[in-house]
Amino acid sequence: MTHVRHAQISRRGVLTAGLGAAAGLGLAACGSSEEPSGGSSSSGSGPTVELTIALIPDPPGASEFYRAQLDKFEAANPGIKINVVENPGDQQLSAVELMFQQGNAPDIYRAQAAGFDRMYSRGWAHSLEEFVTDDFLARFPDGSLDPASSGLHRNGELYSIPLVWGRWSAMDLFVYNRSLLSASGFDAAPTTWGEIEEIARAVTTDGGGRIFGMAPEQASGIVRLSRQGVPYSIPGDGINLLTGEPDTANSTMVEAVELMRRMNADGSLITGWESWDSARSYTEFAAGSFAMYTAQSWHIAEIRNLNPDIELGIVDMPVPDSGRASYTPILQQFDPLWSMSSETEHPEEAWLLLDFLASEDFYRAYYEQFGTLTAMQSVWEDDVRANPDLSAVLDVAETTMKVVPNPKLASEGGAAVFNARAERPELRFTDAALESMIKNEEFAPKAEALDQQLRTFLDGIFASGDASAEDITFPSWDPLQPYDAAN
Amino acid sequence: MAVRTRRTAAKRREYLWCYVLLLPLLLAFGGFTLWPIVASWWYSFFDWDGVGTPTEWVGVANFIEVLTAPDFWSAFWHSFLFSLVALFIELPLALAFAILLNNVRLRGRNMYRLALFVPVVTTTAVVGIVFVALLDPVRGAVNEVLFATGLVDSPINFLGSTVTALPTVMGIDLWKGFGISLIYWLAALQTVPKELIEAAQLDGARRFAIVRHIMVPVMAPIAIVIMLLLFQRSLGTFDLVQAMTAGGPVYSTDVVPTYIFRYAFSPEMQAPRYGFACAAGVIFGLLTLVLTLLQAPALKYRKRVAA
Numbered sequence: 001m002t003h004v005r006h007a008q009i010s011r012r013g014v015l016t017a018g019l020g021a022a023a024g025l026g027l028a029a030c031g032s033s034e035e036p037s038g039g040s041s042s043s044g045s046g047p048t049v050e051l052t053i054a055l056i057p058d059p060p061g062a063s064e065f066y067r068a069q070l071d072k073f074e075a076a077n078p079g080i081k082i083n084v085v086e087n088p089g090d091q092q093l094s095a096v097e098l099m100f101q102q103g104n105a106p107d108i109y110r111a112q113a114a115g116f117d118r119m120y121s122r123g124w125a126h127s128l129e130e131f132v133t134d135d136f137l138a139r140f141p142d143g144s145l146d147p148a149s150s151g152l153h154r155n156g157e158l159y160s161i162p163l164v165w166g167r168w169s170a171m172d173l174f175v176y177n178r179s180l181l182s183a184s185g186f187d188a189a190p191t192t193w194g195e196i197e198e199i200a201r202a203v204t205t206d207g208g209g210r211i212f213g214m215a216p217e218q219a220s221g222i223v224r225l226s227r228q229g230v231p232y233s234i235p236g237d238g239i240n241l242l243t244g245e246p247d248t249a250n251s252t253m254v255e256a257v258e259l260m261r262r263m264n265a266d267g268s269l270i271t272g273w274e275s276w277d278s279a280r281s282y283t284e285f286a287a288g289s290f291a292m293y294t295a296q297s298w299h300i301a302e303i304r305n306l307n308p309d310i311e312l313g314i315v316d317m318p319v320p321d322s323g324r325a326s327y328t329p330i331l332q333q334f335d336p337l338w339s340m341s342s343e344t345e346h347p348e349e350a351w352l353l354l355d356f357l358a359s360e361d362f363y364r365a366y367y368e369q370f371g372t373l374t375a376m377q378s379v380w381e382d383d384v385r386a387n388p389d390l391s392a393v394l395d396v397a398e399t400t401m402k403v404v405p406n407p408k409l410a411s412e413g414g415a416a417v418f419n420a421r422a423e424r425p426e427l428r429f430t431d432a433a434l435e436s437m438i439k440n441e442e443f444a445p446k447a448e449a450l451d452q453q454l455r456t457f458l459d460g461i462f463a464s465g466d467a468s469a470e471d472i473t474f475p476s477w478d479p480l481q482p483y484d485a486a487n
Numbered sequence: 488m489a490v491r492t493r494r495t496a497a498k499r500r501e502y503l504w505c506y507v508l509l510l511p512l513l514l515a516f517g518g519f520t521l522w523p524i525v526a527s528w529w530y531s532f533f534d535w536d537g538v539g540t541p542t543e544w545v546g547v548a549n550f551i552e553v554l555t556a557p558d559f560w561s562a563f564w565h566s567f568l569f570s571l572v573a574l575f576i577e578l579p580l581a582l583a584f585a586i587l588l589n590n591v592r593l594r595g596r597n598m599y600r601l602a603l604f605v606p607v608v609t610t611t612a613v614v615g616i617v618f619v620a621l622l623d624p625v626r627g628a629v630n631e632v633l634f635a636t637g638l639v640d641s642p643i644n645f646l647g648s649t650v651t652a653l654p655t656v657m658g659i660d661l662w663k664g665f666g667i668s669l670i671y672w673l674a675a676l677q678t679v680p681k682e683l684i685e686a687a688q689l690d691g692a693r694r695f696a697i698v699r700h701i702m703v704p705v706m707a708p709i710a711i712v713i714m715l716l717l718f719q720r721s722l723g724t725f726d727l728v729q730a731m732t733a734g735g736p737v738y739s740t741d742v743v744p745t746y747i748f749r750y751a752f753s754p755e756m757q758a759p760r761y762g763f764a765c766a767a768g769v770i771f772g773l774l775t776l777v778l779t780l781l782q783a784p785a786l787k788y789r790k791r792v793a794a
Contacts, residue, residue, distance in 0.1 A: 094752055094759075097538060118758065122538060209634070209641040267641065272624035274647030274736035289625050423758045435737045438649055 047079065049349045054085040054099065054106040056092050059298060065369050073356045080349050093118065100124055100343065107344040108353055111160075114422055116336040120154050126340040128158040131351040139358065139376050144333040148409060148485075151332025160336030161358045162375040163366070167397045169335045172224040172328040173295045174318060175303070178311035180211060180291040189292075189315045193225065193259050196292065196318050200268035203291045212270035212290040216260050216437070217281050219430035224294040224328075226256040229320040231479050232329040232404060237421050238429055238454045241405055244473030246454035248429045249447035252320055257433045257443040264437045274438055286310060300389050301371035314392035316400045326479040329404040334375060403482045405474040410485065413471030417461055427454055524772075527765040537751065537761035549766035558738060559767060562746040563774065566722050569657060569742065570778075573721035574714060577661045577668055584665075585672030586698060600673070604666035611663065615730025618659050622646055646732055649739035656740050660727050668717060675709040676702070711785045718782070722775055743771045 053070070057063035063086060070082045085106060087095040093115045099105050100122075111119045119125050137145055144166070147153035152160045176189045184202040200213025207213075216222070223235040229252040233241045240247035247253070263269050270290045273281075282299040284290060286306035294317065295303075303312060317328070338357050344350045356362055363374040371390060373380055385391045407414025421427060432446040461467050477483050531549055533541035553559050584603065588596045606614065621628045624642035633639045645655045679702050687697050703710075725744035728734060734741035734749065751764035 101538060270625065271642045271644045272647045274644070275619070275732060284625060431737065438647075438736050 048081050049079055049346050050081045050083060051108065051344075051346060051349055051353055052083045052085060052106040053353065054087060054092065054096050054109040056089045056110055057086045058089055059302060059370055061369070065366070069356075069362060069365060072361075073353060076356075077349075077352060080352065082353065097122075100341075105341045105343040107341050107346060107350040108357075109339055109341060110337055111339055112335055112337055116160055116339065117419070119339060120159060124342050125154075125159045126342045126344060126347060126350075128161070128340060128351070128354070131347075131355075132158055136355065136358065139360065139378075141377060146333075149333055149406075151334045152336050159339060161338040161354050162334035163337040163357075163372075164335065165373040165375055165377065166332065166334045167330060167401055168297050168373045170328065170330060171297050171393070171397045171401060172227060172317045173297060173300070173393065173396055174292065174315050175285065175295045175300070176292040176313045176315070177285070177288060177290075178313050180288065181313075184291075189313050190318045191316075192318050192321050193255070194321045197259060197263060197268070200263055200292065201266060204266075204268045211288065213268040213292065214263060215270045215273050215276070215281050215284065215290050215293045216264075217278065217293055217295075218273075218276070219433050220278075221294040222256050222260055222433055223430075224317055225259070226253050227326060227328050228317050228400075229253075229256065229322075229325050231326055231477075232331075233407075235429065237418060238427060238450060239417075239421075239458075239472055241407065241472060241474045242477060242479070243475075244469045246451040246458065248432075248450045248454070249444060252322075252325065253429070254444050254447055255320065257429075257436055257447075260433070261437045261440060261443065265440050274434075282306070297393055298370075298372060300393060304371075304389060312389065314389060314396065316396055324480070327402040327404075328400050330401050331404060331406045332409070402480075403484075404479070405477050405483045405485065407472050407474075411467075411471045413467030416466040417458070417472050420461055420466075421457070424457060427457060527768050530762050531766035531769050533762040534760075535762040536758045541762065545762070549763045550770065552763065553767045553770050558741070559743070559746060559770075561738065562734075562741040562743045563771070565653060565740065566724065566742040566744075566771075567778075568653070569660060569724045570718050570721040572657050572661060573664065573668075573717045577665060578714060578717060580661075581665055581668035582672050585669050585676055586702070588669070589673060589676045600669070603669050606663045607666035607670075609663075611726040612730045614659065614663055615727050619646065619731055622655065647736055649736055652732055652736060652740045656728055656731055659731070660721070660724055663727065664717075664720065668713065671709075671713040671716070672706075675706040675713065678709065679705045707788070711782075711788070714785070715779065715782060719775070719779070722778070743767065747771070 055062075055066060057066070066084060070084065074080060074082060085095075085099075092110060096106060096109045096111065096119070105124070109119070111125075116125070144150060145152070145158070147156045147158075150158075151166070152158055152162060174189065180203055181187075181189070181199060184199070184206045186199050186202070190196040190199050196214065203211060203213040214221075226235045230247075230250050231241050233239050234247050234250055234253055235256075238246055238248045240250065260269070270284065276284075278296065278299070279302075281293055282295065282302045283306060285293060285295075285299075286303045288307075288310070300312075300314065303310060319325075338354055340347065340350045340354060358375070360376055360379060363376040364379040366372060367374045367380045371387070373384065373390065373393070380390075384394060408418050409415075427450065429447065429450060432450055433443060435441065436443040436446060458469075462469065474483070530541055532544060532546060534543040534545045534549075535541035587593065588600055588603075590596070593599075622630070622645040624630050624644050624647070627642075629645070630639070630642040633643065644651065646652050683701050683705070684697055687701055692700070723744060724742055725748070728740055728742050728745050729748065732740045734745040747764045747767045750760045750767065752759060
């Protein structure tokens with residue numbers, strides 16, 4: 001009996017201790033929840049507002065750069081403290097969405113392109129119209145913040161702030177290693193698709209299994225090449241804006257895929273590219289593993305950082321053997337990047353931070369640190385020609401980019417079609433193209449099958465009444481000329 | 488009567504402790520296992536992107552779409568292949584090694600056991616990333632050795648070819664899980680009475696005969712449990728595939744968990760399809776259940792032998 005009693009007391013003790021600990025933890029949790037991360041708190045000298053910014057620490061070194069810049073902002077705004085939440089690029093959108101769902105939304109977040117549209121459609125972006133001043137508008141070129149074409153406006157109101165020059169994120173560059181081409185007897189970069197194939201094959205043969213002709217950057221290389229031969233909307237969404245019809249099986253489009261297929265089959269594309277990401281492309285290019293590829297603008301500084309002595313050539317994208325039939329598209333003036341949360345409790349302070357991120361000092365610092373042409377042209381246009389790499393990039397942008405019709409901005413029907421299309425990734429040509437390349441299978445039958453699926457998809461949208469064929473048809477557009485929506 | 492009531496009350500109090508101590512586990516099980524399972528059944532009937540409350544009821548449309556999607560069945564076949572490799576290659580191979588390492592006369596057998604078990608306790612994502620680097624056609628150690636020794640004149644594209652990617656990942660999965668199968672078998676071998684083996688040896692039985700006629704029959708009930716555990720583990724392979732290929736190239740290594748992950752979380756999806764992904768998860772769960780039930784005769788045999 002004594003033993004049992006002793007045991008009971010012991011258990012009760014354990015239970016009491018357990019409940020006590022649980023209650024303690026609960027109280028501690030309640031206590032901490034009374035002070036939200038984005039709220040105000042008192043400091044010795046007065047109230048401090050805490051803001052949270054969710055960003056992607058890219059390119060390399062961005063983490064330290066942003067912290068240093070935000071420290072400057074804090075020093076200039078003593079009442080504001082900035083907390084940084086960093087997410088990898090491919091997880092940023094999901095992470096920010098999760099923050100919103102948990103009631104812990106950041107005050108400022110980075111969301112680009114379709115990611116921004118997703119946040120806007122969920123009502124998580126705060127209109128910036130009430131904050132915009134003439135001083136703010138004057139930082140950007142005349143007309144570039146026109147709601148109809150800025151890319152930063154939705155429903156006529158400003159919702160986002162840009163980081164980079166509009167053409168910077170949209171341009172198609174062809175980069176090559178001069179010394180590797182020279183070693184194989186070529187003095188100049190290829191200007192046509194046929195020349196790409198010829199040079200790639202020669203470099204690969206001379207490379208002895210160590211150096212290859214080209215890397216395709218997954219299907220991005222095909223997209224960039226084909227945009228020189230067909231309207232951009234075909235590699236983008238499978239729809240020809242000249243006719244409003246599915247056109248993946250367009251002969252030039254098929255030829256772009258077949259070119260890559262042939263080069264992969266004969267070993268001219270570097271072995272292993274199938275599992276590469278974008279960073280691997282510029283890393284291996286800088287290491288001299290292959291001679292040519294279709295690059296993104298931000299790769300240039302990374303290549304130069306990795307190999308300052310590389311004999312880097314930056315030229316226009318080669319065109320089909322039959323000649324240029326289209327240009328790299330300018331769809332909007334800017335790519336959206338920074339947005340204010342619709343749930344921020346401190347919109348005034350959040351705007352101060354956005355205003356800082358769109359300030360001349362910040363744009364200049366970013367340009368100087370990363371060699372990126374930022375959204376405020378005045379900070380770089382005077383000295384950009386002194387940098388041979390950036391000068392070449394600028395030349396490519398000037399000669400190979402033209403304004404094109406943007407059905408998403410042109411009409412609600414156009415937006416309905418292309419937004420719905422974006423939710424159907426299986427209709428993209430990229431999977432079929434990669435399958436053709438990797439399995440060495442003909443692309444044309446796959447393209448025709450895709451066009452049939454696209455036809456069914458379009459018929460469904462048109463039947464719903466949300467859009468009509470006219471919304472996605474621009475018969476008067478000449479892809480070799482800048483598009484003028486007014487005419 | 489009063490004494491009996493007091494005894495019952497005391498017993499209840501004693502049992503109460505059991506429930507109190509079970510409560511945290513039950514709460515955790517309910518919150519982190521049961522609730523997600525039930526919720527995924529519910530969500531699978533909605534066209535839902537994972538944000539807010541699901542409102543767009545689509546009935547069984549998600550299930551029909553999953554069942555008619557060739558990509559799903561391709562992923563399921565790959566998952567099933569992982570299980571077949573585990574059952575027909577890993578399991579017998581681990582048994583052979585276990586018998587070898589169970590031999591007390593083998594010097595350094597604990598070191599061998601440790602070496603084979605280390606991959607089990609190594610983080611799968613790390614294993615995946617390390618193997619991606621080792622097998623890389625450009626400067627990867629394996630290709631460098633093959634190149635240097637003249638065995639190949641161009642690098643082998645282990646993870647970039649639709650022909651070699653799946654067998655490569657399966658091989659690494661086998662290596663990674665081999666240690667745990669080995670431990671299972673070593674434990675099972677301890678159940679074989681030494682007297683039986685010694686008696687057989689006295690009767691002049693050879694090593695293979697001892698394995699076939701003594702060890703295997705004695706270990707059969709445990710072997711069936713090992714087989715089921717291994718089957719379940721391999722069917723759900725995810726982290727290694729995600730770390731090494733993410734299902735590529737062109738979905739040639741896609742397994743059902745990566746298929747589900749892609750629809751629910753991939754940044755490539757402008758609008759994630761949580762409802763569809765949940766339906767794929769439910770169907771995968773049911774298929775796993777069916778495949779497990781197909782092994783019922785083996786379980787019955789185990790019960791009979793154990794009795």
